[in-house]
Amino acid sequence: MTTSIYLAPFQGITGVTFRKVYSSHFQGVDKLYTPFFTAINNEMKLSPRKLAELGSISENGVEVVPQILSKDAEEIIRFALFCEKQGFKELNWNLGCPYPMVANKKRGSGMLPYPEMVDEILQKVMVETSIRFSVKCRLGYFSPEEIFKLIPVFNKQRISELTIHARIGKQLYSGETDQDTFQKAISLLSVPAVYNGDIFSLSNFQKVSDRFPAINTWMIGRGLLSDPFLPAIIKGLPIETDRPATIRQFIGKLYFAYRKQLNDNPAVLGILKEYWHYLAESFDNPHKVFKKLKKVKKFDEYEDAVDVVFGEYEWVGSEGKTQSGEPALSLF
Ligand SMILES: Cc1cc2nc3c(=O)[nH]c(=O)nc-3n(C[C@H](O)[C@H](O)[C@H](O)COP(=O)(O)O)c2cc1C
Structure with a gap:
């Protein structure tokens, strides 16, 4: 089974410049996700800054996937049609953002407790667009049980792929990932699943890939930003000696x-x-x-x-670290 690795979207980091420069230096990534876009106006006129941030449909041969954060089906459709026209093959919908400013308005992971709302939006989007439509979510906002009401919706609407960050929104980035619930969730899912959460090193990767033999696609954020060689290390690709x-x-x-x-x-x-x-x-x-x-x-x-x-100081990479591989610095 071939392993695929995706660069996770990071607001403020995985913008067009990072995607370009990263992909010209490092191997092993199969898709690059943009940070989320919001506020796509009626005329579908992206500001020059947003248009520049959307960038190219691929960088150094690696597919770029735009992401949208929205609870407005019409806005998602406008952006999807625009992305399709630009030549992008996929649009990703953000149902994972945990920040209270976003989630309190039922956006990002704040929509996860409302599966009927997700269903209604997906229903409209799937009818009006033909670009591959994927979703990135968490297990829930208040509770990991929320995923079990969402899975039938994702199956029914036949989204192209579901990436699950194995935490709930309320956790932000703290605490453990909930691998038991992730396991149960993927066993019920009939669309391709992607695992996301806390892969900081090859040994972390080996543990999750042993735990989930059915998964062959992995989205990596912080681990890859910390050690840009990590995808190549995981895939066993040749790496520069220095x-x-x-x-x-x-x-x-x-x-x-x-x-x-x-x-x-x-x-x-x-x-x-x-x-x-x-x-x-x-x-x-x-x-x-x-x-x-x-x-x-x-x-x-x-x-x-x-x-x-x-x-x-010495560059030790993800392999040279003595601890479990978890970040020493806290998140902003
Ligand atoms: C500063 C920051 C910005 C992020 N921006 C986004 C974003 O724009 N879209 C998104 O879906 N996830 C975003 N995420 C979440 C990451 O994509 C990823 O799901 C999360 O960091 C867990 O993966 P990791 O443990 O491999 O880092 C962000 C996370 C952080 C810490």
């Missing part, structure tokens, strides 16, 4: 690509700091590495900090 040099080259390219994209706007530093929060995990001292980067305020300070990091 990994720190590749990481350094990658982060350098990313820096200049963001400066170009944002015309040297200082916001570049904010984006890079957010990314370093994950990348720092794969150095021998994540706290000290991130601290160096966190305090920079200017481009030259950033460049100096990167020099110091690569000079003074």
Whole structure:
């Protein structure tokens, strides 16, 4: 069974520039998901910024999948038709976002307790569009039992693929993944399933893939952002011997690509700091590495900090970590 690996969507990180630069340095990813899009207006005129963020239908041969966060069937249809016209093959619907600002309005994972609402929206979307329509969700918002009322809806509406982050919305990113409920859920699902949640290393991957032999597609977020080689490691692909040099080259390219994209706007530093929060995990001292980067305020300070990091700390990757592989730094 071939293993497929998807880059998880990350608001603020997996934008067009990251997708381009990442896929030109690292192997092993089969689909790249955009962060979610919202507020698609009636005329379906994406602002130039949003259109640029949507980017190309593939990067370095890897398919790009746009994602939408919405509870408005008409808005989803407009975006689906637009994406289809642009040449995208798939649109993904976000039913996983856990943040109260989103979820309290019955959007993202906040819609999971309302399977009839999901059904009604899917019914309309499936009739009006022909692009592959996939869903990314959690096991529920308040309770993991919610998934069992959603599965018949996903089966009936024949979505193209269901990615489940094996947590509930209320958990945000804390606590364990609920693998027992995930197991039960996939046994009832008749559309292809994708596992998502806490794959930080090859050994984490081996555990979940032993646990779920029926799954061959895995979505990875934080683990891949921390160790960009992780998909290639999992797939056993050949990897450059000097990994720190590749990481350094990658982060350098990313820096200049963001400066170009944002015309040297200082916001570049904010984006890079957010990314370093994950990348720092794969150095021998994540706290000290991130601290160096966190305090920079200017481009030259950033460049100096990167020099110091690569000079003074060791890139150990996901394989060199002694702990269970879980992140040392907490999420924002
Ligand atoms: C800062 C941040 C931004 C995220 N943005 C999105 C998003 O735009 N769309 C989405 O479906 N999931 C989003 N996620 C969730 C991830 O895609 C993923 O499901 C989650 O991190 C669990 O996978 P992991 O354990 O492999 O990281 C985000 C997570 C974080 C921490």
